Amino acid sequence: MRVAVIRFPGANCDQDGYFALNDELGVKAEYVWHEATSLAGFDGAFLPGGFSYGDYLRCGAMAARSPVMDEVRRLGKAGYPVIGVCNGFQVLCEAGLLPGALLLNAQQKFLCQDVYIEAVNRNSMWTRGVDRILRMPIAHGEGRYVCEAETLHRLEQDDRVAFRYVSPTGQRVDEWNPNGSTDAIAGVLNEAGNILGLMPHPERACRELTGSVDGVLILRAFSLVHA
């Protein structure tokens, strides 16, 4: 399994992803610059967090139109695992690979803290076997997931809500929805379930030293899946 860690100008979690995948997940991760026009030989992609293009215009808007995104789209269509974390999630939404958008947090603050999330879908490569509450960090100013009512209905109907913010004991309550996301949505899947967008950072929760190893349960999709 060779995973492309896409580097957009202004990304800052590319190294977190690179080391988590290489050192903790045992997959071969390699950096790929956003101007690349081929991802031939890669079996998956990791779109990191950060502030691509300084968040100018809209978060992820410019990165979503990078040359490499045609290839990310190709991998996604072919069923390979593709994950966008934080800014990477915003990029996937802007690229139209995932529905919805991410807006300024409801309470206007940049949030840097641990959150608790629960897998809602349990059948995708990213969520299979994730049967307990996970703890991992968020670090974002614009993480409030929104989508049209019709889209939300479809997401729920098709079991495409990947993760929701919950309390440490799994209760879905407003106090534990850190950014005011619609229905406490922390992550969503594409129709086929191989593309995941997620605001919390699993790559920062892959070793005891950083406080949690729960992220492994999500990122292991890269090592388990051979599309």
Place this chain on the structure above:
Amino acid sequence: MPKVRVYVTLKPSLLDSAGRTVSDALGKLGFPEVKGARIGKLIELDVAAYDEGKVKAMCDKLLANPVIEDYRFEEVG
């Protein structure tokens, strides 16, 4: 050279948390008559020639996100 002004605004149904902050601040500064504020973007483009269809394409392709935003534009000067 013709100039185009593109106005991009958050859809009315969505909470504009930055706008709410501005509205609250104005209230605290002695303007209690302000009951709300919404913040949008003004993008000025210098174009070699004005072409309505092309500006619309620019909005659809990059300048606005139809999931969360509305836009309108006008040619000026």
